């Protein structure tokens with residue numbers, strides 16, 4: 001009998017108010033929570049080497065079913081040894097299921113009870129993504145933490161629209177779970193997360209969370225947010241949703257967010273985050289620092305010899321002058337994206353490490369206040 005891999009597990013190590021310090025065990029290692037997951041959509045965290053991403057303290061990166069099914073193809077990645085080997089990232093990988101990306105990227109998409117039909121934004125090829133096919137793709141990729149296929153609608157939306165999409169997502173949750181178990185995901189130690197929907201309608205959020213809690217998911221995502229709603233609406237939805245979610249399972253807020261969003265969401269009981277913000281903003285000349293954001297495109301940096309943050313451990317923040325970074329950005333040099341992405345991911349991981357330590361010490365509110373003071 002081959003040695004049975006350890007089952008997926010979540011341990012709650014400490015709490016401080018609604019803030020939680022935990023750790024997730026997956027087939028590729030430990031994930032320290034609260035965790036920020038750098039986005040690696042097309043099997044790469046753009047402008048970064050995987051060793052660099054790891055050195056910053058990231059335990060998990062995010063991949064996208066939608067992009068990888070179109071190119072290079074899930075079966076091809078499986079033939080080549082799976083996504084961990086393909087991209088040389090031997091730690092935990094979480095994959096999104098494709099629902100959100102199809103609605104924001106694909107052409108000619110038609111959604112019905114079976115799933116979503118669409119044409120590739122790359123070559124126009126036709127696809128039919130179902131809850132079962134999405135789980136199959138994530139299994140072919142070798143994803144450690146998989147997402148159900150769901151329908152995420154933009155806000156604001158009429159309540160009956162929100163209800164329809166939420167109820168469809170619940171039916172797709174059942175089908176995703178059945179496929180995941182049929183593929184032996186549980187025995188492999190992988191996890192499948194149900195995704196809470198319900199828009200900005202409190203009673204629909206609670207119904208979605210309670211219905212999913214009755215199904216045996218390894219974790220639960222809060223979806224349908226960071227889709228154009230004001231920050232206070234997002235935070236209000238967390239206040240009604242996390243209390244209705246299982247306390248002993250990870251909670252993942254999808255697509256969030258800015259450093260402030262993350263602080264405020266940890267304070268409302270969220271454990272996992274992903275966002276393109278630090279990487280995409282870095283490629284557009286924006287640097288996140290302890291003193292707030294700096295737009296290196298701005299001419300005021302042209303003669304500034306100071307580094308971004310002389311106290312940072314990250315060489316990109318400590319070794320290079322703002323004048324040099326401004327020059328690279330203006331010149332369109334590739335090194336600009338590399339250094340600013342490196343700085344931004346370092347800042348995000350330092351923020352997460354600070355939150356983890358402060359929750360362990362029962363000082364989360366002090367930490368939250370001190371971080372926000374720095375931005376002022």
Ligand SMILES: COC(=O)c1ccc(CCNc2nc3cc4nc(N)[nH]c(=O)c4cc3[nH]2)cc1
Pocket residue numbers: 096097098099100101147150151152195222223224225226227254255256257275276277278280281
């Ligand atoms: C520079 O920064 C940026 O360009 C930028 C762009 C988009 C977002 C928001 C991303 N928001 C978001 N991602 C999401 C991904 C999701 N996946 C599934 N399966 N279901 C969801 O319900 C869902 C909701 C999301 N909301 C944040 C930042």
